[in-house]
Amino acid sequence: MYSTILWASDGGPGASDALDEAVRLLDPGGRLVAFHAKQVFVGSHVSGMPVYPDEPEREDRLAGIVEDLCDRGIDAELLIGLTVHSPARSIAAAAVAVGADVVVCSAAGHHSRLIHETAIPVVVVPQHALAPSS
């Protein structure tokens, strides 16, 4: 249904939330860009430090997911964007940069701001979505 999808994830334990939906929405031969907005602090002694203490694990988790997608024959890549302000704005900018037709994210994420930050359609997937039957 879409040739280029930006799948936004915070890389947390539920990192693959919404991934199945993103894959379902992807055209055969389409491109899936996994995007992670890496939030960092700004300030005198914490400047540049990630907001999430487990940031390296989050990035590793996403890299593993993308590797699995590639093994499944999906054209996938991981894009990590540094942000000091709004992850939603960072996601919106990344979507434009990669030419995404749609952004897919979990309802646990930054969707509330994201839908007002981007003109690109956004699919928000609830964590308790029903399993697909078709």
Next chain:
Amino acid sequence: VNRPILLASDGSPSCAAATDEALRIASLVQAPLVVLTVGRANGGWRAVEQRAAAAAVACSTVVADGDPADQICHRAGDARLVVLGTHGRGPLGRLVYGSVSERVLRRCDRPVLVVQEG
């Protein structure tokens, strides 16, 4: 059986982008389209039905009353996807008028496609 695409729309021009996207997806995946209109029923959904027919998409319409977000979440059922438009009000507008799309996103248990209108 393909699960339906649920389009929340009154068929008015202010829902044009969401309508286009819902019809495109329904046609691609050969899913039936359900048009949900809540509140002021102005018959605008008939234009959507005509376009669906032209695209060989099975289409039905539900006209309901009540709170739009409640109705959309209630009627989402086992929809494959819920499609709705958003009008991009600023923070003040959202504070004053609320945002149906935000409330749907918080409560709906189906994937929701939000399409920015105009």
